[in-house]
Amino acid sequence: MEGFLGTILGFLGVALAIITPGIGSSIGVGLVGRSGAGVVTEDPDKFGSILLLEAIPGTQGIYGFLTGLMIMIKIGALGGGLRALTVGQGAQLMMSAMPIALVGWISAIAQGRVAAAGVGIVAKRPEEMGKAVILAAMVETYAVLALLASLLLVFSVNV
Numbered sequence: 001m002e003g004f005l006g007t008i009l010g011f012l013g014v015a016l017a018i019i020t021p022g023i024g025s026s027i028g029v030g031l032v033g034r035s036g037a038g039v040v041t042e043d044p045d046k047f048g049s050i051l052l053l054e055a056i057p058g059t060q061g062i063y064g065f066l067t068g069l070m071i072m073i074k075i076g077a078l079g080g081g082l083r084a085l086t087v088g089q090g091a092q093l094m095m096s097a098m099p100i101a102l103v104g105w106i107s108a109i110a111q112g113r114v115a116a117a118g119v120g121i122v123a124k125r126p127e128e129m130g131k132a133v134i135l136a137a138m139v140e141t142y143a144v145l146a147l148l149a150s151l152l153l154v155f156s157v158n159v
Contacts, residue, residue, distance in 0.1 A: 028112025
């Protein structure tokens with residue numbers, strides 16, 4: 001029974017790592033898309049700049065997926081050699097997912113808001129596109145740190 005519960009906790013870590021940053025990225029990308037649609041309606045030539053800003057909040061979903069994938073590899077879920085984890089191992093893997101799960105979720109939404117504001121910069125002063133990207137990229141710093149923390153924690157769990 002312990003091996004079953006530990007493995008369930010490991011899979012819960014996978015789910016948290018993938019689902020919450022994915023939700024945040026979906027919200028963030030949606031915010032920018034909604035802002036950008038009006039600009040592109042007025043000036044279709046700005047589509048490329050808007051698309052770049054829209055893509056930026058999607059990275060947290062990628063980071064969450066990467067973390068979930070590393071946990072799946074760690075527990076043998078991808079090769080048919082699923083390991084029976086102790087409750088302690090499963091809990092460690094679940095907690096390893098928490099930095100990217102929480103920071104990825106929140107930072108994707110915050111980054112979407114910043115990138116949506118950047119759409120306003122592009123609408124009025126397209127030559128300032130670089131500044132809009134830099135402002136949105138500043139939020140990315142914390143998502144990258146959360147990704148690194150989660151991966152270091154995953155790699156430190158002995159299974």
